[in-house]
Amino acid sequence: MFELSTTRNNPLIDPALHAWGWEIPIYLFLGGLVAGMMIISGYFIFSGRQKNPDCACNFLPFFSIFFLTIGMLSLFFDLENKINVWRLYTTFQLTSPMSYGAWILILVYPALVLNIFIRPPQLLINKIPKLKIISDKLYERSYLIKWIGVLNMIWGFLLGAYTGVLLSTMSARPLWNSSLLWMLFIVSGLSSAAAFVHMIARDRYERELLAKADNGFLTTEIFVIALLLIGLLTSSQSGINAAKLLLTGPFASTFWVLVVGIGILIPLPLQLLAVNHKVKHTPIPPLMVIMGGLILRFVIVYAGQYSNWLNIHF
Amino acid sequence: MSRYGMVIDTKKCVGCTDCVIACETENNVPYGFSRSWVNQIAIGKFPDTKVEILSERCNHCSNPPCVHVCPTGASYVNELGIVLVDHDKCIGCKACVEACPYGARYIHPDGYADKCTFCNHRVEKGEDPACVAVCPTHSMYFGDLDDPNSEVSKLLNSREHHTILPEIGTEPKIFYLK
Numbered sequence: 001m002f003e004l005s006t007t008r009n010n011p012l013i014d015p016a017l018h019a020w021g022w023e024i025p026i027y028l029f030l031g032g033l034v035a036g037m038m039i040i041s042g043y044f045i046f047s048g049r050q051k052n053p054d055c056a057c058n059f060l061p062f063f064s065i066f067f068l069t070i071g072m073l074s075l076f077f078d079l080e081n082k083i084n085v086w087r088l089y090t091t092f093q094l095t096s097p098m099s100y101g102a103w104i105l106i107l108v109y110p111a112l113v114l115n116i117f118i119r120p121p122q123l124l125i126n127k128i129p130k131l132k133i134i135s136d137k138l139y140e141r142s143y144l145i146k147w148i149g150v151l152n153m154i155w156g157f158l159l160g161a162y163t164g165v166l167l168s169t170m171s172a173r174p175l176w177n178s179s180l181l182w183m184l185f186i187v188s189g190l191s192s193a194a195a196f197v198h199m200i201a202r203d204r205y206e207r208e209l210l211a212k213a214d215n216g217f218l219t220t221e222i223f224v225i226a227l228l229l230i231g232l233l234t235s236s237q238s239g240i241n242a243a244k245l246l247l248t249g250p251f252a253s254t255f256w257v258l259v260v261g262i263g264i265l266i267p268l269p270l271q272l273l274a275v276n277h278k279v280k281h282t283p284i285p286p287l288m289v290i291m292g293g294l295i296l297r298f299v300i301v302y303a304g305q306y307s308n309w310l311n312i313h314f
Numbered sequence: 315m316s317r318y319g320m321v322i323d324t325k326k327c328v329g330c331t332d333c334v335i336a337c338e339t340e341n342n343v344p345y346g347f348s349r350s351w352v353n354q355i356a357i358g359k360f361p362d363t364k365v366e367i368l369s370e371r372c373n374h375c376s377n378p379p380c381v382h383v384c385p386t387g388a389s390y391v392n393e394l395g396i397v398l399v400d401h402d403k404c405i406g407c408k409a410c411v412e413a414c415p416y417g418a419r420y421i422h423p424d425g426y427a428d429k430c431t432f433c434n435h436r437v438e439k440g441e442d443p444a445c446v447a448v449c450p451t452h453s454m455y456f457g458d459l460d461d462p463n464s465e466v467s468k469l470l471n472s473r474e475h476h477t478i479l480p481e482i483g484t485e486p487k488i489f490y491l492k
Contacts, residue, residue, distance in 0.1 A: 001459055019408040019411040019412055019421070020408060020412065025359070045480075078407070078408070079405050079407055080405075080406025080407075080408070080421045081404055081405050081406035081424075081425035081426055082405075082408075082425075084386075084402070084403065084404065084425075085405055087386040087388070087403050088385055088386055088405065089406055090406040091387050093384060093386070093387055095382040095383070096382065096383050096384055096385045096409070097383070097385065098384075098385035098407060098409050099385040099386075100386075102385060138423055167448070168381065169382075169383065169413075170379070170409075170412055170413045171379060171413075171415065171482055172379060172412065172413050172414055172415035172482070173412060199424045212425075219465050236481075305412065308415075308484065309479050309481075310413050
């Protein structure tokens, strides 16, 4: 028998009782989605697809800016001392992933704006005619366009990876303390982004390509989730307890039904059938994938805060 | 640079929680929060049982994860080896709350991360922290761990002791004498 009684009796001090609420998972999801969209858009630009006016890379940066701004607002809402937010940009803390993240977020915007300069929409050119001049000059030097594609891919990768690293450096939370977490978040971000572009792409080739790519991302995601859980189950008792939170504990139903089932296992065969022209492309599988990606962040953030080290010190 | 730490004799501690109350009074800890607490751990089955009472607080780790994750440098270690929070730099992001394996931090209603300071304001004047000063059984000791002649160093040299969760590698500076 092991019995612990405490005078603490204080939910306000206990991080296990969720210091981070809904704002952080929303931000992590939107950050991952934008990261995926930047990688996809960057790849299309690098492949020279921006010449096609229907290319997704011509309108994805607008969605990215919108989603990232919502994500950053969500992050801002989470701060308890909002007036001091500028302090993030008066320093660079070498050991703090959040400090890296703050700077990465600031640098992502210029990369997205450069993406817009390649082929600005007519509506924007009518308002700011100079954009046409910038765009023409970029087309005169096509190597610059390729570099903008590479820049978007690199910043997208950094943004997606950092959202995982942010959590995984916290040794106090066994569920997060895995070097696989950044991989899970980046694959999940890519999969959500591919699903989103699959849903809104005007070009048929891109729609097919992203549905196929999404199947690859979803399959990889299953493997990364399995490896993450195996890693935890074969580590210390705290790690085993953390894995059990998802496998059989209080987060199991959400994890199995919404993340694994509706988020991966059901849309995967549906999209396979669609790319093989057995069924029509519908927005249902991509919506399932996007919802799965969102719930994954909620489950990881909430269960992670629940996971703890065993306080047995005899 | 000194390295201040605390030694608590679990054989003398009776779990009266005077340390908890003294801390709250000395530091104006807002109602509903606490910087220190007492854990009582019972292990075994009657009649084979043992109990340890632990007066706990921030461990002022030598390798503090809360300081490493802070994005603004608000969490820092001072020249006495005490882990502190600069309220003016803190943005209340709660990364330190999540990073502390001891659950020693909370967000003060004014928006900054708060925790035990080893009563830094008293230590600077050469006094003991409030919890140590008030302990009715004199079970708590405070001093420089790097000074071989300090009472804490002598106790650690002569008695068996343990820290909480040493396996995480935070190198806590609160020691419990067995």
